[in-house]
Amino acid sequence: MKDTGVAPQLSTSGGANTHRFKSFRQRIDAIEINVARRIERDLDEPDEHGSYFSEAVSKWNELNCTKDYTEFLHRVRAYHQSLAQVLYHKDDIVCILEDYLSLEHELALEPMLDLVTTLARDLQEEVLPYYERLVRKIMPLIKSSTPEIVEAASNALAYLFKYLSKSLIEDLRPTFNLISPLLGIERQQSGVRRFAAESLSFLIRKLRGDALQKFVEHVTHALIECPTDQLAGFRDGIALLFFECMRSVKSQLHSRASGMLVALLRELYKEEFSGMRLEGNDVYVLVAEVLKLCLHHADRDASEQLWSVLFDQFDAQARA
Secondary structure, three states, rough: OOOEEEEEEEEOOOOOOOEEEEEHHHHOOOOOOOOOOOOOOOOOOOOOOOOOOHHHHHHHHHHHHOHHHHHHHHHHHHOOOOHHHHHOOOOHHHHHHHHOOOOHHHHHHHHHHHHHHHHHHHHHHHHHHHHHHHHHHHHHHHHHOOOHHHHHHHHHHHHHHHHHHHHOOOOOHHHHHHHHHHHHHOOOHHHHHHHHHHHHHHHHOOOHHHHHHHHHHHHHHHHHOOOHHHHHHHHHHHHHHHHHHHHOOOOOOOOOOHHHHHHHHHHHHHOOOOOOHHHOHHHHHHHHHHHOOOOOOHOHHHHHHHHHHHHHHHHHHHHO
């Protein structure tokens, strides 16, 4: 399954050519992570004593016949016949999943990543003790050279966030710290930063009031403390993160866009600009980049809310 950079893909654009070649970059660029618009999963609702994890295992029995998956199935067989079994044997199941969540088991990675999210769907808050371990196993897979694995890993991370959102949004700062390497605090390709931003934006949109402001404050502080050699990449990743929170479908902005911009501006007001150029301030450059991304995305009517926020905030600062 090693990607050679160019692979044949089924053309969905019509015409005489049934197949066309797509480069690795084209295939990566085509991936979009958005759990807000993809709520339904391809699993039947389990019966009273069944589980999503068990349903997923049955599905992959038919779809993946590799040696790795067969070995996994043999190890987990006694643990998933009912929801009660899954709950009782959750320690064993997580440990087995961890064993197969690596590129050494590439052919079985797609089912393993799917099973992580279905396990989280079953366990809900009871998966929290394993949350950091599972995220750390998924993160390296997003940097794979195989587009199918990149997409499966990115979706797994996004759905893990979705199913645990109620608990995670109580304090989102540890989750930001956990995935900050993917956002650019460590050197990453732009696609990796984008997938991390798309995955986490679903949770940030749920923050309100003081919780949102504390999170934005934490993120801007992390940016200020970032080592110089990684600053530009990390700033781009954070800008993408806030942009993903603020954009909506087509050329529209999300209903949370205005509140997000206000929170960013409040952090900007804390900065000391005496005797320095604006372009030399990391928070200013971040806010400017977020606005640029939003204005490039939004049409004239949608962008009016941003201009309204800017004018109102600047007027309030002038009167203060």
